[in-house]
Amino acid sequence: MSASATGLRSWLTTTDHKRIGLLYFWTAFVFFLVGGLEALVIRAQLAGPNGTLVSAEAFNQLFTMHATTMVFLALMPLTAAFFNYIVPLQIGARDVAFPRLNAFSYWVFLLGGLFMNASFLFGAAPDGGWFGYANLTSKQYSPGLNIDFWLLGLQILGIASLAAGFNFIVTILNLRAPGLKMMRLPVFTWMVLVTQFLIITAFPVITVALVLLMFDRFFGTSFYLPAGGGNPVLWQHLFWIFGHPEVYILILPAMGIVSEVLPTFSRKPLFGYTVVVYSGVLIGFMGWGVWSHHMFSVGLGPIADSFFAATTLLIAIPTGVKIFNWIATLWGGQIRFAAAMKFALGFIAMFIIGGLSGVSHAAPPADLQQTDTYYVVAHIHYVLFGGTVFGLFAGMYYWWPKMTGRLLDERLGNWHFWLTFIGMNLAFFPMHFIGLLGMPRRIYTYGPELGVSTMNLVSTIGAFLIGIAALIFVYNMWRTRRHGAVAGDDPWGGATLEWSISSPPPPHNFDVIPTVASRLPRWSATQLKAIPEGAETAAPVHVPAGSWWPLIAASSLPIMATGAIGRMLPVVLAGVAILIVGIYRWAYEPFEA
């Protein structure tokens, strides 16, 4: 495939990490808008007491799909867009370790997302909540196809994340440029590495949980069915052993982005690089020992509750350490308030609030009051919207010029930031009080006598402000693709390797693989044996060729799932056959990499 290949075919067969990154970005961004629309319908329903916009059944589908979409189809893949686009550039590599596996990950993600959302066509969108507690999900209580779509869709999406996880761990460990030692890696790449380790260890656990649920629903086993001797709490353990690391899978990449943006826009190296890296690693480890703080209301007993309360309080420490490091980075810096910087600062402020409310339900007695109320909803949105989404927006403004060659408009960016910032605080801050006053989450309406009508209205107004802000951002992306200022190689004066090549980079990224001698190669130019000016490519650069087989192999998974949904064994077997052929031809294919 030549460098300038265009057209549909070149995108369907691409194995270029930059194109795959863009595919991830656009797909995930569309899902982000879909999930946002679902949220707006929810907020419209709750704007006043006794809302009648949607039925209770539709409301169940909306909140389940809002959360499932945001977690698995929007935020994780948006971080994956940056893993794909930026990590190989930051480590001075020409591609990822397994380019075709990378394409496979993307197609599986896309098709899994479409499969999950196809449930709407059957009026059977998942409706058991994003953590789908047993035994609500059993055949007895959920006889429809809703839960089948959910558990099959999530299994498909898990395969995408796992395959990407293997790929990026090998890429980061093995494809670093000469001299780029582990403790010279950019913090973003470091956080990606920790995230990928969490993915490859946490996703097998939810896969087990989903497989057992699938067997219960399809083959009459009784893992979660008390009537057959099973244990519904087992689901909660398995889900949250995955679920808490998943929180860090969502937040660590955002922390990495912020750790890149803050130094660049303060003209100062990150304060305490080593500490930031190690606290990130520590968070990764400790994230495994706190899962039952989601289960205090189960009644696991005082010893288990105390243990998980203590570990949960402890995990706030490395998180707090990072926050102090970020603030210290700002101290005395020449701060430029570009949109990327505003979102990074917004991240810190919002994440502190989300972190504090998180600590508040580390205490079991407090948690018993808060659990299953809007207080928890407020917490998770400060962490995942104020945290992850703000971090992602910071990354978008920061790396957009690298990915497209054009800068996003700063004036629109300013509007985008302030509307998002005000909107999110209006939307989510009142939820703390709504929850403490006793409004349970996931109930489709409420009565006026509960005394939360005004605050719900404020929350709804905030949500729609966020919606308007998102539209401004979309307009910004659309407008600047033609009219944006040309970025040049390095519009921000960044320190890391991605800024040493053109925007967007050529297919092979680096004409000459750079040799790195410091943590901030571009800020200590003498230490970067830089790419010689106008260097000609000495030998032909190996650029991976395109391949159809990742797409074909990936297509087998939704086919199998469709067969399972319709209880059609021949369709499942056809899917298996396609998968085998796909992998076989994939292995046969001469592929330059």
Place this chain on the structure above:
Amino acid sequence: MTHATATANAMRPPFPTERGVEAYNTKLGMWVFLASEVMFFTGLIGSYIVLRFGAPGEWARPGIVLNIPVTAFNTFLLICSSVSMVKAYAAIADGNQKMLKVWFLLTILGGAMFVGVQIYEYLHLVHSGFVPSGVREGSELAERVANGTLPAATMGLYGSTFYTMTGFHGFHVTCGVVSMTYLFFRKVLPGKYTQQDYRGVEVVGLYWHFVDLVWIILFTIVYLI
């Protein structure tokens, strides 16, 4: 000097050098993949432990439903195939193409026989009335439940966990047999592996030993305890 270099080269793993950690991409990828596999089987085994200890009553005593001698033989087969895999690896490290072919083929046969015995076992068990949902009504085992030899309350869990755990393991063995067969015809027979580069043998070997190890754990906790 030349001689010393040659010796040093012969002692190093003779694979094309890559940057990064001391493992080439596919080998490192396999290790990472196996790490996630460990978590998968840990999840299954952990669930088994939770379910069995939280079960409403006695668990069926070992050896009543499952045929331990047959499966012990099967375990022996799988361990043998792990040994022959080591032999295949050692053969090609010595540059011995002929013995590579012999040991590699024996490994495949061992794995295939394991799967065959497991299928036979499943057919036999289903015939006797042992199914994923427990015990089929009107079957031989149903009588045993009726006369109290088998505990009625936990047979559903017994069937659920048995078929799920051994089934997933069998699936892994099958995948191994299929990919080794592929490698055998594409790489081993045409003599594509050399003393300088036998990465495929090493990577599939890692997988194979892992599958073997998992089985030893499963055999112990599912059949013997």
